Amino acid sequence: MLDVKLLRENLDEVKARMATRGGTIDWNEFVTLDRERRDALANIERLKEKKNRLSGEIGKIKKSGGDAAALMREGEEVSEAIRAGESPLADVETRFERFMLTLPNLPARTVTVGKTESDNKEVRRWGEPPNFDFEPKNHWDIGEELAILDFTRAAKIAGARFAVYRDAGARLERALINFMLDLHTRENGYKEMLPPALVNRASLIGTGQLPKFEEDLFHLAPGDYFLIPTAEVPLTNLHRDEMLEPEELPIKYVAYTPCFRSEAGSYGKDVRGLIRQHQFNKVEMVKFTEPDTSYDELESMVRNAEEVLKRLKLPYRVVELCTGDMGFASAKTYDLEVWLPGQNAYREISSCSNCEDFQARRANIRYRKEKKGRPLFVHTLNGSGLAVGRTLVAVLENYQQKDGSVVIPEALRPYMSGLDQIR
């Protein structure tokens, strides 16, 4: 959520910066609703003041045995007026709040202005795409030929966009999860968490998926729960409605969770293989920081995600998303794209974002810098470290051999009981 005062006081600047995201926002609605809301509020507060004053006087008169009938009649009228004013006020407040909750975050000033993916800025590359003396295969062919991935039976038991990992495939996925968690907890200073994969509406409003993107989520009717689309949701909401101590910042969490996405509207995209699934595994990093340090923390989070790819010796590049390509809650985002020989392209495997105080406002996550100072909103960051299924794809495609086997990256062998090759 954006700061209402910022909108009131610097509307022209906000308009211009928000426009760089693309899409249109009805700013007149903001001005109108804000005006209406404040007028209605001032009106009702005046009446309530009167009510409180009358009630106090009636109390005193009754205590001293006097007759308060006239004042009580007046009080009745005031209460009637309050009741009449309450529903218009509630109505305008609801509309105002809904408007505010559907505004995306303001892009950071440093972010490159652009419309689409093609305007994104490559920041750096690492590693060389491998040279094969044969035609490299897609991971789904590799996986099915080695009998470590089974899409046919996944379709039978669940449907499209699901996968069954089998034998060494299942084990490789598990090895990747453990490898990533160990790296982030032992070397990068994150605390491991294992949160629920189901969350309530308030949590999804906190991180920004609701109210605008309900169709992207799986909703469970009994209990009104949602399956999490990313561990960012439970991890960030851990501290919803909390006051954090400045000395505990930055807080750094890492969690492995399954993630669930409806992929509504993605028909025809990545229809084969593991790239786009309804259910996938992800190791996610989340940070809570002071405003001053959040951009340094974003840089180090990106380095933490890169370290996974470096240790696996997978070639990748880092891309800074332009204003038009960023997610709803983000002020600045870096994507990590891993080289996939089967597609002859770099594909997203991690996304690291600084949400500044956008989520902290929605989720009411604050800290007090000074003991007597006012509460301030923290900055929240999140990043994949990494998308596990896509990492498995990258391993299969980059480490494939002419004979159809796949070499296990050295860093993973301790997690595979020393196994060095899947054949």
Added chain:
RNA sequence: GGAGAGAUGGCCGAGUGGUCUAAGGCGCACGCCUGCUAAGCGUGUGUACCCCAAAAGGGUACCGAGGGUUCAAAUCCCUCUCUCUCCGCCA
């Protein structure tokens, strides 16, 4: 799923219709005192929003959440959420 108990400020805890403008304690901040420390004494102590150009100042709301009764609700009524105890079921 059944029965019962509970939810009050940063924390503990009192409070069953009108000075609750929430007692008291702890904690915290500032000051005083004491050669240090401890103790003691005094003062203060939340959040959000609104009015005001700003400051000063003023107002409204907040006792788990939402409704209701009443001139007036922490207090009475209804619904819900969560926590705890016991029973049942269960990986």
